[in-house]
Amino acid sequence: MASLTIRNLRKSFGVVEVLKGVDLEANTGEFIALVGPSGCGKSTLLAMIAGLETVTSGEIYIGDRLVNSVQPKDRDIAMVFQSYALYPTMTVKENMAFGMESRGVPKAEQEKTIARVAALLQIEPFLKRKPGQLSGGQRQRVAMGRALVRDPALFLFDEPLSNLDAKLRVDMRTEIKKLHQRIGKTTIYVTHDQVEAMTLASRIAVMHQGEVQQFADPDTVYNRPANIFVAGFMGSPSMNFIDAEITSSGGAPAVNFPLSGGGVASLPLHNGVADRAQSKKVILGIRPEHLSRQSASNSGKQGFATMSAPVEVVEPTGAETMAVLKFGDREVVGRFSPDEAPRTGEDMPLAVDMTRACLFDPATTRLI
Amino acid sequence: MAGQAVSAGTSTWDRIKKWTPIFIIAPSILASFIYVFVFAGWTFYISLSDSTLLPSYGFKGFENYVSLWTNRRWSVAYNNLLFFSLFYVTISMAFGLLLAILIDQRIRAESFWRTIFLYPLAVSFIATGTVWQWLYNPSSGIQFLVNSWGWTDFQFALTSDRKNAIWAIIITGIWGSAGFSMALFLAGLRSVDPDIIKAAQIDGASWFRTYRKVILPTIGPIFIAVAVVLLQFAIKTFDLAVALTNSGPGISTTFPATYVYDFMFQRGEIGQGAAAAMMVLAALAIVLGAGRLAMADAVYGTAAVEDREAGIASRRRLISRIVIYGLLGLISIVYIVPFLVVFLNSFRTNIEIGANGLISLPQSFRLDAWPQAWSDFCIGGQCNGVARYFWNSVAMVIPATIISTALGAINGYILSKWKFPGSEIVFGCMLLGVFMPGQIALLPWAFTLGQIGLANSVYGLILVHCIQGLSFTTLFFRNYYVSIPDDLLKAARIDGAGFWRIFWKIMIPLSPPIIIVTVIWQFTGIWNEYLFGVVLNSGSNQPITAALVALSMSGTTVRTYDVMSAAVLIGALPPLLVYFFGGKYFVRGLTQGAIK
Numbered sequence: 036m037a038s039l040t041i042r043n044l045r046k047s048f049g050v051v052e053v054l055k056g057v058d059l060e061a062n063t064g065e066f067i068a069l070v071g072p073s074g075c076g077k078s079t080l081l082a083m084i085a086g087l088e089t090v091t092s093g094e095i096y097i098g099d100r101l102v103n104s105v106q107p108k109d110r111d112i113a114m115v116f117q118s119y120a121l122y123p124t125m126t127v128k129e130n131m132a133f134g135m136e137s138r139g140v141p142k143a144e145q146e147k148t149i150a151r152v153a154a155l156l157q158i159e160p161f162l163k164r165k166p167g168q169l170s171g172g173q174r175q176r177v178a179m180g181r182a183l184v185r186d187p188a189l190f191l192f193d194e195p196l197s198n199l200d201a202k203l204r205v206d207m208r209t210e211i212k213k214l215h216q217r218i219g220k221t222t223i224y225v226t227h228d229q230v231e232a233m234t235l236a237s238r239i240a241v242m243h244q245g246e247v248q249q250f251a252d253p254d255t256v257y258n259r260p261a262n263i264f265v266a267g268f269m270g271s272p273s274m275n276f277i278d279a280e281i282t283s284s285g286g287a288p289a290v291n292f293p294l295s296g297g298g299v300a301s302l303p304l305h306n307g308v309a310d311r312a313q314s315k316k317v318i319l320g321i322r323p324e325h326l327s328r329q330s331a332s333n334s335g336k337q338g339f340a341t342m343s344a345p346v347e348v349v350e351p352t353g354a355e356t357m358a359v360l361k362f363g364d365r366e367v368v369g370r371f372s373p374d375e376a377p378r379t380g381e382d383m384p385l386a387v388d389m390t391r392a393c394l395f396d397p398a399t400t401r402l403i
Numbered sequence: 404m405a406g407q408a409v410s411a412g413t414s415t416w417d418r419i420k421k422w423t424p425i426f427i428i429a430p431s432i433l434a435s436f437i438y439v440f441v442f443a444g445w446t447f448y449i450s451l452s453d454s455t456l457l458p459s460y461g462f463k464g465f466e467n468y469v470s471l472w473t474n475r476r477w478s479v480a481y482n483n484l485l486f487f488s489l490f491y492v493t494i495s496m497a498f499g500l501l502l503a504i505l506i507d508q509r510i511r512a513e514s515f516w517r518t519i520f521l522y523p524l525a526v527s528f529i530a531t532g533t534v535w536q537w538l539y540n541p542s543s544g545i546q547f548l549v550n551s552w553g554w555t556d557f558q559f560a561l562t563s564d565r566k567n568a569i570w571a572i573i574i575t576g577i578w579g580s581a582g583f584s585m586a587l588f589l590a591g592l593r594s595v596d597p598d599i600i601k602a603a604q605i606d607g608a609s610w611f612r613t614y615r616k617v618i619l620p621t622i623g624p625i626f627i628a629v630a631v632v633l634l635q636f637a638i639k640t641f642d643l644a645v646a647l648t649n650s651g652p653g654i655s656t657t658f659p660a661t662y663v664y665d666f667m668f669q670r671g672e673i674g675q676g677a678a679a680a681m682m683v684l685a686a687l688a689i690v691l692g693a694g695r696l697a698m699a700d701a702v703y704g705t706a707a708v709e710d711r712e713a714g715i716a717s718r719r720r721l722i723s724r725i726v727i728y729g730l731l732g733l734i735s736i737v738y739i740v741p742f743l744v745v746f747l748n749s750f751r752t753n754i755e756i757g758a759n760g761l762i763s764l765p766q767s768f769r770l771d772a773w774p775q776a777w778s779d780f781c782i783g784g785q786c787n788g789v790a791r792y793f794w795n796s797v798a799m800v801i802p803a804t805i806i807s808t809a810l811g812a813i814n815g816y817i818l819s820k821w822k823f824p825g826s827e828i829v830f831g832c833m834l835l836g837v838f839m840p841g842q843i844a845l846l847p848w849a850f851t852l853g854q855i856g857l858a859n860s861v862y863g864l865i866l867v868h869c870i871q872g873l874s875f876t877t878l879f880f881r882n883y884y885v886s887i888p889d890d891l892l893k894a895a896r897i898d899g900a901g902f903w904r905i906f907w908k909i910m911i912p913l914s915p916p917i918i919i920v921t922v923i924w925q926f927t928g929i930w931n932e933y934l935f936g937v938v939l940n941s942g943s944n945q946p947i948t949a950a951l952v953a954l955s956m957s958g959t960t961v962r963t964y965d966v967m968s969a970a971v972l973i974g975a976l977p978p979l980l981v982y983f984f985g986g987k988y989f990v991r992g993l994t995q996g997a998i999k
Contacts, residue, residue: 085897134898
C-alpha cells in the first residue's frame, strides 16, 4: 500500500516555477531519499508534503487521503529539521511533549511515550536539559525523538545531518538506518549528499531544476543512471564523460575516440547497445572504479577493453589512489587500489570494464 | 472519500483562523495610518487655511507660508537651527568618537566610565536644561565660582546674553548627547573584525594609523547614522530651549520647534504654526532621505556595545595609560558635577547656597527641602509640591508602557512570522511614525482628544503615548523576531500549535531581552516627554516634566535652589533608577532605536 502518493505536483513562486510536475510514491515502510543540488526543489517538495507550503497544482495523498489543504498538524506527519528547530526555552522533555500537549494527549500517556522514545534514542540523561546545553549529535537525537513521539504515518527529514561534523555524520547516518530498520516507518529524507541517499534509501528520487530525473532503487540509479545529470551527480569522483563515435568493425560494435598521441581508442560494446543508439555520435560514461591496470587476470576477460593513457596527477587517499589520466584532450579520473596505482608521467596500460559503461545520447542526454 | 478529506481541511474554523493575524494587527495599522497620514494631512490642510485661534477651514493657499518666510522671528529660528546643528552635530560626534576610542583601549572598569557618560541620556532635557540654567546663572553658577577664586573679571553669562545664549544650548546639548554618539561609535568599533586590526599591526601600522586608515573607514556608515540621528535631535530641539532660555533673551534663541508651539498655543496663529510645523517635517524628511541615500549601500554589523572586548592590543606604555585615564577623569568631572550640584544642594540651606554659590562643598546638612518639594512647594499658584505631578506621570507611564510594549510584541510577531500580502508596506508605513515630529501631531491630537472627551486627562496622554510608541515597539520586536529561525515555527505548526500557542509558548519565552529593552525605552521616553504633557494637559493634570518647567519659570520669587534641586531629582529619579539597574538594556535600546 502506498503511504504517500504525489501526482503532477507543481509549485510556483510568482513567475518562478520551482516544481514542474513531480510524480512520486512511497510504499509503506519505504525509505525514500530526495537528492539533488541546492535549488533543485527538494526542500520545497518536502515542505509541501508537510503542509508548510501551499500547493499550486497537483495532488498529495498521505495514505489514501488527499491532503492538499490539510493543516500540517492534521497530516499525521513528523519532521526533523536541518537546524533541528528545537524550542530553545524548553527542556528536552518539554520539547518532546509540546506536540502531544497541543493534541491533548493525556499526561500519563505523554510520560510513557517520552520514556519509550528516550530509551530508544538513549537520550534519558538529558531529558531535563535545554537544547543549548547539548552537543550537535545530542540535539540531533532530540530532534528525532520529538518526531518519534508522534508515531506518525510519515517521517520527513530535511537534511538532518548537514549541521554535523564529518565523523558524527557517518555515525548518525548508521543510527538513522538502524532506527528505520527497527521501527519501519515510511520516511522521506531530503539530502544533497548522494552518499547518504545511497546508503539509507530503498529508493532514490534524483531531482534537478524542479523535476524528478530518476526515481529508482540505489543500484539502478548508480549503475543505470537515466541521464547524464543523474550519472554525474551520483558517485564521487564523478562519472567520466567522453565524446565518442559508434563504429562496427567486422560486425562487432565498438566506440571510438581520439587519443592524445594521435591514435584512436576503440573499445568494444556488448551486444544490443549499439542498435539502440539514434546516431553515431554518443557520450561514453565510465565510472572511475571501472578503470584498472592491465593484468593477466583482466586483459583477456569478456567485456573488458584495453588501452593506455598518460597519467597527469596522482592523488593517494590511503585506501585507494585517484589518478587523472588524459584520454585525448579529456581529463579522466581513475580509482585504483594503491598496489596498482600509476606514477605521474607514466603511460598507463588500462583495462576498461565495458559491461558497466554507459552510453548517452548527446541530443537528449538520456541513457541509451 | 477524498472529497471529505478536502472539506475537513478547509473548514470554516480554519478559514477564520487564517485571518487571525490580520484581525489582530488591523487596529494598530489603522491607528498608525491615522497618526502618520491623517494627522500630517490635517496639519498640512490647516497650514493652508485661515485658522487663527481655532481651526477654521477657509482656504487661503500658501499665504501662511509666505508670511512665515517673511517673518523676522522665523528667520531667527531657522538661522539658529543651522548654527546650532553645525556645532552641536560636529562637536557631539567628535567628542563622542574621542570617548569611544578612549574606552576602546582595554581600560579598566569600562562599564563604570560608560555609565558616567551615558547617564544624561536617561534624564529628560527638561531636568538637564533646568540644572544647566542654574549653572549659567552668573550670580550663583560657574561665573560666581570662578569669581570667588579671585578672578573677579571673569564673565560667563551665556543665557542672559542675546548673542551667546545659543551657545548655552549648544554646550548643554553636547553634554546631553555626546554619550549617545559614543555608544554608537563604540558599537561600531567593536564590530570591526579583530583579524583586520591584527593584520594592520603585523603590517607595522602605528596606533594612530590603524585607526585612521583601517578602523574608522570600515565604520563609515556609523558616522552617517550618528549624524542623521543628531540632526533629527537638532531639528526637534524644543525641551532644551524651553528649559534653558525659553527662547530668550528676547527672541534670540527661538527654534523652529519652539516657534510652532508659540504660534499655535501662545499667539493663536494656528495656521502659521502649522505651516512652521510642516517646515519642520520637511527638514526631517530631507535629513532622513539624504541619510537613507548615503546609507543605501552600507553593510554594517551592529555588535552590542557590551558584548565584546576588542580594542587595539598594543604595548601600552605608562605614559599613554596616564593620558587615557587623565582624559577620561577630566571629562567625567564635567559629567558628574551637574549631578553632584543638584544632589548636594538639595541638602544645603538656601542661605548657604546664596552665600557660597551653587558649586561648593556643603557646610550644612538638612532634609527639609525634600518633603517641601514633595508636598508643599508652590507651582503655578498651587502649593502642593510635585507629588501630584509625579503621580500623574506614574499613572501615565505604567499603562502606556505596558500597552505599547504588548502591542509591539504582537505586531512584531505578525509582521515577522505571519506575513501577509502587503505586510512589508504596512511595516514601512508604521516606521514612518518613528520619524514624525511631535509638532505635526499636536493640533490633531488636541482636536481628537477633545472630540472623544479625553482632553486634559491622563488617559488622553496614555492614548497619545501608546500610539506614538507603537512604531518604536513594533520596530524593536519585529527586528528581534526576524532573527528567530522560521524552522522553529514550522516545527511548532507540525506539532499542532496555532497562532496564539506559538506566541505564548515559543516567542514570548524567547523575548525577555527585547521586552526589557522596549519597556526601558518606552518608560524613559514617556516619563521624560514634555511637549504633549504641556500642550494637551493643563494645571494639576500635567506630568512631572511640565511641573519642573513651571517651577523653574516662577522667577518672581527668590529662587529656592534647595527645594528646586530636590524637585528636579524627584522628577529625574525614576528614569535614573531604571538606567542604573538596566543600563545594559538601556544602551541596547539606544543603539537599536538609532540604526533603523
